[in-house]
Amino acid sequence: MSDLTQRHCTPYEDGVAPLTHEQAQDLLAQLHTDWSLSADAKEIVREFRFANYYETIAFVNAGAWISHREDHHPNLEVGYNRCRVGYSTHAIGGLSDNDFICAAKMDGL
Template identity: 55%
Template sequence: MSGLTEKKCVPCEGGIDPLSPAQAEGLMKQLQPEWTLSADAKSLHREWKFRNFYHTMSFVNAVAHIANAEDHHPDIECGWGYCRLKYSTHAINGLSENDFICAAKIDGIPKQ
């Protein structure tokens, strides 16, 4: 969907500034519109609904694969028929390009 999917996450151990709200808003345009930016522009959120637990867990496993491949991990909340993701780069207490790279790659997971 975007150039973000062609990028790889780079390790972030801190020492850099988080994205500004304007930078985050600019990158939001490259994601599917279901993603939301927190009011303080420090995290991305999205929720999915599924018809059963099996489909939910299949999606969660696909997200886990992306997270491990990129070495950048979301907060995941899931249960019967739903999954919620939150991305934020904890080392900088805000958003980095890594969060948007992973979100864009998750946007590419086939829908069931």
């Protein structure tokens, strides 16, 4: 497991610079290989696949618990047997360590 799973999110405010493309690539290397970085380096995305709706919703609920504990929330697109998870730190208009911390914890599910 990545050491990202041992860290916790911290609040960010306007004026804090988002991660650079290079910084984001370095952190992306610590996640499951299914995560991808958007071309503008403002979001990371992964689609999780499941056998059925019940498993999908169980994953969503477990992810909601992580989001609540870390106070950092992804964009979710939920279908019958899939969930697309996207992280971005809206307060700074790009990516922060928080996005990678939560992504690593989602990988742990």
